[in-house]
Amino acid sequence: DADVTQTPRNRITKTGKRIMLECSQTKGHDRMYWYRQDPGLGLRLIYYSFDVKDINKGEISDGYSVSRQAQAKFSLSLESAIPNQTALYFCATSRNQAFETQYFGPGTRLLVL
């Protein structure tokens, strides 16, 4: 079984819709991250959380929000989706130190029409 899971794996939505991407992990890690990946731009950090009560903005947080429901669950929401949020989204975890070895989920491919 995968240690980091993401749902849904693929999603098509329309401009203006609110959507949520979910991430669950069984690794027991406190630190969780959301990234987006675009061709030619690499991986960019959206939000991160070091424990249930901690939420931090990353490089590109505008238009996104997150919720850390439990140690094992970290959700990413697009409040009002726009076409340039079309991308591949990854959740990741790390064990002890901030931004050390990242363990990635399988990704969610999002298309905003």
Place this chain on the structure above:
Amino acid sequence: EDQVTQSPEALRLQEGESSSLNCSYTVSGLRGLFWYRQDPGKGPEFLFTLYSAGEEKEKERLKATLTKKESFLHITAPKPEDSATYLCAVQFLSNSGYALNFGKGTSLLVTP
């Protein structure tokens, strides 16, 4: 500006043809340099962490090395199953604590 640059962007090798991928960085306060492998449609998979200049790590046909300015991922006698995108990431100490910057990756294709 802190930066991580990978080269080449794409590399095509014949099976058995050894080569190296480069990751150069300009961050100050390096804490660790990571190499990941990413297959199409999948999440990056951790390969190596290097912490100090002169350090080397090996795994099967891959060897990662680190200097004060760059890291190399050497691929010896590659096989088609080594085809993937290889990502480099640098962990460093910024004004607001630890941070992580990824390079854009090198897309490797190994042909039979």
